[in-house]
Amino acid sequence: MSARTHADSLEWVEHGTALFTAQVARLDEHTMTQPCALPGWTRKHLVAHVAANADALGNLVHWARTGERTPMYASAQQRTADIEAGAKRSATDLTDWLNASVRKLGVAMDALTGEQWRTDIVTAQGRTVPATEIPWLRAREVCVHAVDLGTGTTFADLPDDFLAALVADIQGKRGLGEVPGGPLPEVAAYLAGRPHSLAEVADLGPWL
Structure with missing residues (x-):
């Protein structure tokens, strides 16, 4: 088993975010509407998903900071609806949403204290975990989905x-x-x- 630290996860978030956003920045309206590597999804669906995920994880950061129970999503149906709605937006709007959600999540995570990072939160799958798991959840999203964009990045481009x-x-x-x-x-x-x-x-x- 591989041991990972909170610092590791934060570093991987930074790496994966840079990788994902750099690829999205090179997409135009035509290439954004092309299929990604995930069945049934275009790149617009995938970008909307990654942007919405940053907003959802921001809810967990808010929970850790304030103690106010703030689930990632109101419901599974709302999560799906947000992605479908996002996939209908223009490439420019989607890119702006992605970049804004990335910045907001980064600022929010940077502001957490050591005690707040130890606050228990609940993931979308119903697991109760310390807030230190939030960066790992985000690292998985941006790193794996950077491959799923289908623009040439592979798992071999991710850190060992x-x-x-x-x-x-x-x-x-x-x-x-x-x-x-x-x-x-x-x-x-x-x-x-x-x-x-x-x-x-x-x-x-x-x-x-």
Whole structure:
């Protein structure tokens, strides 16, 4: 199992955010409406999802800062509706939303004290965890979805220590006793349900 620290997660958020936003900045209206690597979604859907996720995690940061229970989403239906509505916005509007949500989340996380980071919050999956998990949740989103944009970034472009932590996390979430051997980026891609080069492995289905 890979041990990860709060500082690691914050560093991976920064890395993944820079990677994701740089790719989005190069997309125009036409390329934004093209399919991403996730079935049934365009790049607009994916950008809307990542922007909405920053806003949702901002709710958890607010919870940690104030003690006021603030769920990520009002409901699963609201989450889906926000993504669908976002996918109908122009590429410029979507990019502006993404950049604004990224900045707002970063400022909010930077303002948390050590005690506030230790506050228990509840994820969208119903897990009660300390607020220190928020950066890890965001790092997974921006790093993995940077690959899902389908603009040339692969799991091999992500930091090895992030990939090791991702493998350990997914292995635990999927309840796998062991993982197949192979190059770390390919193992991470396989466990995440993304295209990979591993041979003779069972299909695990999508994740994240």
